[in-house]
Amino acid sequence: MSPFVLLLDWQGFEKDKYVHTVLEDNLLPHYLQKCSWLSNKKIGRIKITGAIRMQYEEDEFFFVYLQIKSAGSDPQTYLFPVSFVEEGTTEIPEEAFISRATLDEKEGFLVDAVYDPKFRLALFYNILRTTQTPQKNDQILEFDRGTGILEENELESSYLDIGSNNTAFVYNDKYFFKLYRTLHQGINPEIEVLRFLSRTQNFNSYADYCGSINLTENGNTVYTFGVLTEYIAESKDNWSLTGDYLNDFISGLVDGNFQVKEDVFVKVADLGRETAIMHDALFDLGSEESFRPEQINRTYRTEIHRQVEVSLDKVYDRLIDKYLELDTPTQALAWQFMEAKDKILNFIDQILTRVFNSLRIRIHGDFHLGQILINQNGIHVIDFEGEHLIPIEQRMIKHSPLKDVASMIRSYHYAVSAKLYNSDHTKKIPEKDLLRASDRWYKLMRDTFLEEYLGYFGPHHTLLKNNNEVNYLLQFHLLEKAIHELDFEISHRESWIKIPLKGILDVVREIEKLRTV
Template sequence: MSEFVLAIEWQGFEKDKYVHTVLEDNILPPYIAQCRWFAGKARQIKLLKVKDTVHFGSFIFMTFEVKYDEGDSELYLLPLSFVEENTQEIAQKGVLCKASMDEKIGLLVDAIYDEKFRAKLFTSVFHQSTFPQHNDDSLVFAKGKAFVEETEEIDSILPNIDSSNSAMIFGGKYFLKLYRKIFAETNPEAEMVEFITQNSDFRNIPRFAGSISWKRETAPEITFGVMVEVIQSLKDDWSMTGDYLNDFLEAFVEGNFQIKESVFDKVSLLAHRTAEMHKALFALRGADSFNAEPFDRQYRRFLHEKFENLLERRYNLLTENYLKLDGQAQALAWKFMESKDMILEFIDQVLTRPLFSYRTRIHGDYHLGQVLATEHDLVIIDFEGEPESTITERKIKHSPLKDVAGMIRSYHYAVAAKLFNATETSTIEPKVLQRAADRWYKLIKDTYLDEYLGVFGSPHPLFKDNNEINYLLLFHLLEKAVYEIGYEVNYRPSWVKIPLIGIAEVLMEVEKLRR
């Protein structure tokens, strides 16, 4: 850290061009480069600009914009605190630079590392405080059902979590997620968790305890953070499924195909909780953003265009990287590319096919890693939505079967990754491994679907009939598998066969529909 001392004042910080310039040119670039939450490390920064200042007592929330040589710019949130020297120990990774304020020497720090800042956050949620800004904007703290503290005095820690946001835990009871990459809209996670908690009896999520919002007079509200109850979990469901698959793998290597009954119990439980989540979202009323809607023409066009564009991008990606794939992946990729006309014909049906089912807000990024296993139950987490989508797109209402397809694909990944990447199976023929993986996957998939649909019963407004369920599920399974190709080609070429096998399976079902 440089010996340079930056003189700062919170009053008028938004107009202090000198401080802004020093931050932009000298302090922020090296600082954010070592921050886990900064997503632009691999991109060439063209311009970094301090944007807004939101006052919060003796602290500020500063936003800054990062523009790149290529691609969209990004907006980040950085809370700032001045900590006088010798008053508290600050982790080195939280220090921006040496600073002076009111003739005192100290450090300019990322405020989450300042225990006084964290205490101020909790007190503000406790009192549901509002901090008026100079331009009729307000920093607003809300409190939810899960906030049950009777005192504002509470300890806080920064858990060691590798995340794209920042986490704080208060009294071992409340988990506050401070968003770092922010958007000019309310965050879908804050909306979803608040509405489910406040308007339904569904308890298998980290229930809403509070939020921090910047309400702007002439622009959309921005969510700075959301507070939920802490979940005491054993592990996530991806890890737990891996444990079940270890037992399956051990038996398989010895020549047995064996799935314990307890595995089916857990799969059924997850399906049941998924259905309850979707029923809670469907039942919510009183806000347009959560009312169920039909498959109108505009939405159908959106689905069609998005899938067609995705398909074109993935075809191009596979064509460019075809020679880098192994023999099995090349054969599967070739089959996929040969089926383009059939896929396009299948996608086209979404424009004209009679669809009387409804669509609602959904989880949007649903897979085994988004489910925590507690001692006796399962808890669904992380409602931010699909990472590659815009905030507006994440709030679009879909058939809940889009979530179901995401979870089914996650099970397919789990078994394929286990069987094809284990040292114990390295001498077994791929054809034999594939047969075992397909059988496991089909049993798990059928168990999940039977329980899920059984919770709704028939008829239910979300699902008109079995024909619509079948079409929509195949549509979203195919969409999800095509989407997965992108990550695998770019980061794990040896795994690209997993989504390609998933595509081949869906195409077999599509072929049956055509016949």
């Protein structure tokens, strides 16, 4: 525990420079080291740039804005809620304590509010009652109530460690609250998508929207602080389930058998169909403008061409710098990739000259096996916020739904590659045999998923107009995703570089089969 005793004044906390300075310089640099939502712990500077007041009955809490500059990254603003807990009144875990403090002559502690049961209850009941809390700067903290929330006679809450960039709570094993830690200007796309799906009622395989917390100014959303949804009880994410299937597959592989249980194909086909139903629900010709389908026009094509071309040049240069540090099999893949660069560029350039009649829509935006929960009631898609590091206005751009499809297909490739390359049971299997086995398993899953997905839409659906367009766009987005993965692995996991390289080379082989239209 810090030797500091903070003298808190809740009435003036928003502009209490002394308390802010002590937090910035002495308390938070140490405390944030144990916060799982902050990925880069090499903190250089912390600045408190604002504080938003929340009330419930007699209690007050603050959502503090922390601008953090970490090594190797630009400054980023995070949401950090705090509360005061009087000593001896509430059982708080040790990891919650920031500092000793006094408030209104009461002795206690300034704590990380996510561990404070009163804070968690305040979130829920303010949503239930659609509270509006005016701030001193003319902004309003608004609590929106969705259709999935009901009155609760008794409410128990618990902090849930989800090991991600957000923080989560569960209420009565019925409701799930997600606190967005990284702040981006505007309404979070997840809120828009969940509200939209709850209105259309054409897709039911998601967690019902129960409410959200938004900071507004003059009727416009400045930030979204969090979302409340249905809690998917007794569920397991599909990444973990796929890992279980792969354990069975590895057992057979070690004995020289290539066996995939029929149940695995059924589960993959089910996901392909549910993905198609999700995209069909998001495809609504009569919907409001933010969800109305759009053409794959020149402006859009020019921008995604620029993004992929820049990313390709970046990973090409980084791979050259890293080349001599790679193991021999990865070097071989890297060399094939570098030799194929001109072919890849020519393929990318086709996005500028092709004519597309297919449409683009709002999509999930971060679609992978970990975003799918499975329980006895079936499939549930979660986390519609998109990639959290991308600015919100970019996450709201409409894309071909095949961008989601490509992301899920790449997730299957990662699942089998990571499992086979990192399992103790496969260490005695020659790498070329592992590569062949992983390729076969991946392609079976890919083809099963695609067959069910495309079969749902048929050959002439307005969203996916014809096979030529589908083939090109799918390969384009597979390439886009694999390039993004390669950039990540070069920075973080050298031993995994071979996985996205293999994905890129798979696209190169498909490019050779495609004819320019």
